[in-house]
Amino acid sequence: MMTRTLLLNATYEPLTVIGWQKAMTLVTLHKVEVLAHYTRAVRSARREHNLPAVIRLTRRVSWRKLGIRFSRHHVYKRDAFTCQYCDTQLPASQLTLDHVTPRSTGGPTSWTNIVTCCVACNQLKADQTPEEAGMRLVRKPYAPYWMQLSVPNREDDQAAELWKPYLWQ
Numbered sequence: 001m002m003t004r005t006l007l008l009n010a011t012y013e014p015l016t017v018i019g020w021q022k023a024m025t026l027v028t029l030h031k032v033e034v035l036a037h038y039t040r041a042v043r044s045a046r047r048e049h050n051l052p053a054v055i056r057l058t059r060r061v062s063w064r065k066l067g068i069r070f071s072r073h074h075v076y077k078r079d080a081f082t083c084q085y086c087d088t089q090l091p092a093s094q095l096t097l098d099h100v101t102p103r104s105t106g107g108p109t110s111w112t113n114i115v116t117c118c119v120a121c122n123q124l125k126a127d128q129t130p131e132e133a134g135m136r137l138v139r140k141p142y143a144p145y146w147m148q149l150s151v152p153n154r155e156d157d158q159a160a161e162l163w164k165p166y167l168w169q
């Protein structure tokens with residue numbers, strides 16, 4: 001069964017998507033409260049359990065613990081394989097990483113200073129800030145949430161309906 005469960009932090013921020021079996025374990029361990037159920041159910045020895053659609057941790061988990069590993073691939077993915085200067089979507093082979101604030105002036109290699117950049121824009125920008133190079137960022141770089149990288153485009157209808165209030169607030 002493909003049923004999956006949306007896991008929220010205690011603060012209601014979406015954290016991740018997990019399989020229903022893992023979700024049921026968290027429910028059994030009283031680590032989460034169930035905010036929405038699917039109509040689908042599984043039978044245990046004693047009774048029938050509706051599968052959890054949305055669950056919320058009873059105790060807050062820090063972002064650092066859940067952070068996404070910083071990597072070239074994840075930066076490309078965050079930026080949808082799109083150059084953050086000329087807004088062109090390209091295959092990974094034609095993309096590079098750019099330090100918005102150049103390394104030479106102390107720009108860190110971090111989520112908030114690294115963007116996806118095509119080869120041409122990277123050559124144009126060279127060792128300058130966007131302002132110095134007369135270029136503009138399409139979007140300010142940010143540290144992504146696990147959710148943003150992993151939520152599939154297609155969920156079944158009931159999941160979409162039940163998750164919506166928590167994903168778009």
Ligand SMILES: [Zn+2]
Pocket residue numbers: 083084085086087088117118119120121122
């Ligand atoms: Zn470009």
